[in-house]
Amino acid sequence: MINIAILGYGTVGSGVVEVLETNKDSINKKAGTEIHIKYILDLRDFPGSSIEGILTKDYNEILNDKEVDIVVEVMGGIHPAYEFSKKALEAGKNVVTSNKELVASHGPELLNLARKNSINYLFEASVGGGIPIIRPLNKSLTADEISEITGILNGTTNYILTKMTDEGSAFADVLKEAQDLGYAEKNPAADIEGHDACRKIAILSSLAYGKHVDFENIYTEGITKIRPADLAYAKELGYQIKLLATSKKIKDKAYALVAPMMIPNSHPLSNVHGVYNAIFVNGNVIGNIMFYGSGAGKLPTASAVVADIVDACIHVNKNIITNWYSKDMELLPLSEVPSQMFIVLEGHGHQDPIEDLFGKVTYIHSENETVFITGHSTEGVLANAFSELESKYKLNILSRIRIEKR
């Protein structure tokens, strides 16, 4: 028997309890032992519930109990999740987490601690909800050097963009509807501004390159400025607009960014709609692969947490190698990142300034706006051109959306 303690009885925590109960027999068989929930830590009371007898408000009770081998941190946020995780690992207890914020900010330190103590810090549920991606990167793509990871990593924004595309509705209306349905939070900034996706691509990039990619160095842009008209142009062009988190390696450097991008309908990610997530990976020998599934939700996320619990049971005193070390990955400055953009200017015409600043471009037909696609350039060159468009030519830029091809 292996005793576990669950920190936090919110959506994911209660999902973990439910999954462990629902598939008890098959899970115990695969873990090679009986998994027993000895404690649930939560500051709230749950009078009359089935977990009442194992609730505690005192983390030290868990920490000091030598019978607890696995701590399941599903409370979210940095504090006190960081302190709790660190103390657990120092006490020789394996830690399983769904906490992308904590993994992105303190991953290398906690992983080192686990390595040192021959235990594990596992975080499959921190990216892509139920989609197996952390373990495949660690264990399945070991023959490859990863040159690209591009993902639809946030279900809320993908739901909003899918609805806007299907119905031609405005961003604000669809956001309101998503909030009413519980698909978006009351304070939706983390999702719609891209911060959530940014944490996740930082984690995936770190695993892919074996060095630490700091999320604070990743340029991040949300979807709040996407207009129904942009989605209509995209459709016309055979493209979809998706919030992509992408990371690519060029020789020894890498770059990463999060932004709404146009992808052609032939790209495997273009068919990922609604709240689904997907992660596209290119390796130098495997070529293109993609992982698709529910990126959030109580049970899919709990499924990933429980898979980590099973793995921790099998390797209770053996560190499973994780290819993510403290050394910082050198990132290309944003200005040097390759870029091609779809651009909309207010009003018709403007050929002269466009050709002056962007050279040869491809024009798209529009009734009342000036729409064009630039050639292949860099973020720096394009940023300069935008500022000239505004300052020198006094033009109003309605949209600038990156184009991602494969």
Add this chain to the structure above:
Amino acid sequence: MINIAILGYGTVGSGVVEVLETNKDSINKKAGTEIHIKYILDLRDFPGSSIEGILTKDYNEILNDKEVDIVVEVMGGIHPAYEFSKKALEAGKNVVTSNKELVASHGPELLNLARKNSINYLFEASVGGGIPIIRPLNKSLTADEISEITGILNGTTNYILTKMTDEGSAFADVLKEAQDLGYAEKNPAADIEGHDACRKIAILSSLAYGKHVDFENIYTEGITKIRPADLAYAKELGYQIKLLATSKKIKDKAYALVAPMMIPNSHPLSNVHGVYNAIFVNGNVIGNIMFYGSGAGKLPTASAVVADIVDACIHVNKNIITNWYSKDMELLPLSEVPSQMFIVLEGHGHQDPIEDLFGKVTYIHSENETVFITGHSTEGVLANAFSELESKYKLNILSRIRIEKR
């Protein structure tokens, strides 16, 4: 250092050598040791090649060399691959294979032998080429009870169907073209008759259910009868025709079949085109997930083989649990399998016999044929109806294609 021996220097074998050389440093780092190719077994000579010095024609040389810890069987076919693999496992050597025929027919026996000797029999490359699917089923979906696996598991047939769809060409013409391009073999039966996909779904089903699913019990139908007209009807209906290998669990029983099927454009598998493969999985807590990538090819397949070699290095004397045991999985008789079909009869009319045999159906407009979709029924009921259509009503059935929804 860990010494390995490669059996067979064909496409996959030479790919393994190439991958181990190309990504040498990162692979050795992840394996935690230096991987050294000590022998390559092949009956042919390769005069002047870089591998000449390590070639052998005598398997006993490998078997008797105590320094060889991993045998990589990439020769294909049942004999002598079976005998070689068995002897290696009996001698305490880990075996890594890409041989779907051998895994489907002798998997449980070889896995038991590996378990008994605390070593491993690993076969990631046997299904889906480079796509990680065996390891995710064994290690990532451990929290779930799998209720469905449906895959596009054969690149040749997917290439042919994609070409037929895009160009409206006839099966025979596209097959000829695929043969000229090297995408289809001179003797294409294993692919176009569905036998290759059948072995693969047998392997996946066995892993999903934890019991042995015998490929000989799986109903298998190829794509040779698909007409350009059927693909045109499918397009009209918002469907794709794909060769699917599917396996579903109904309570304690399962059924599996391989056949061309119509899937709606909303199904994640519908966007898998050309030589790409994908595997869709439904678990009772994770919901729907899909794995997509190159299902064949020298380097993608070698990538999967090498990932298994790395895992075997890490677990050289520890059996990694594989959820596939000798006990046979009880399969539902074909006649009881749920079914819904798209049917084309020669000539117009035939309402009376159709309603007599199929009850309420949905008619599809056609210039010169009778086209309809049945209600939900079973394979047995539909097979009876087909035989009555032909014997009692003397009607000519031009097409019958199963419909798969999600």
